[in-house]
């Protein structure tokens with residue numbers, strides 16, 4: 512049975528490249544990100560490689576959505592073999608041009624989003 516990899520932020524950049532690489536090496540993929548059109552496009556690309564992909568629209572800042580991601584993944588594949596906690600936002604600007612809201616977004620996504628997914632998924636490993 513093929514092993515399953517869950518990748519957040521799997522619709523572009525490093526996350527998408529990683530998803531394609533795992534699919535080429537025989538893994539099934541759970542893809543999570545917010546933008547459904549990109550999720551669907553990446554799912555199709557993985558399907559064309561002959562692997563099974565489950566796309567779950569998820570904002571990693573939202574604990575309820577992340578719980579749903581884990582539950583749907585387990586219901587569909589039965590296991591998660593590898594978790595790649597990749598979803599994040601990159602922000603670069605002079606301090607005087609950045610706001611507290613900008614920093615809040617970064618912390619909520621890059622820090623708390625990572626912890627939220629760990630907290631919902633560690634029991635399954």
Ligand SMILES: NC(=O)c1ccc[n+]([C@@H]2O[C@H](COP(=O)([O-])OP(=O)(O)OC[C@H]3O[C@@H](n4cnc5c(N)ncnc54)[C@H](OP(=O)(O)O)[C@@H]3O)[C@@H](O)[C@H]2O)c1
Pocket residue numbers: 519520521522523524525526543544545546547549569570571572597598599600601620624
């Ligand atoms: N690219 C580089 O050269 C580089 C170098 C060093 C480190 N990194 C780090 O590697 C990671 C990925 O970089 P990248 O360049 O591949 O980023 P990217 O191209 O901007 O892709 C980010 C991914 O994360 C998703 N995402 C963002 N916010 C999300 C949220 N709240 N919930 C769920 N998904 C979310 C995006 O999809 P949606 O918008 O659809 O949600 C997208 O799929 C980042 O942590 C980055 O800081 C990158």
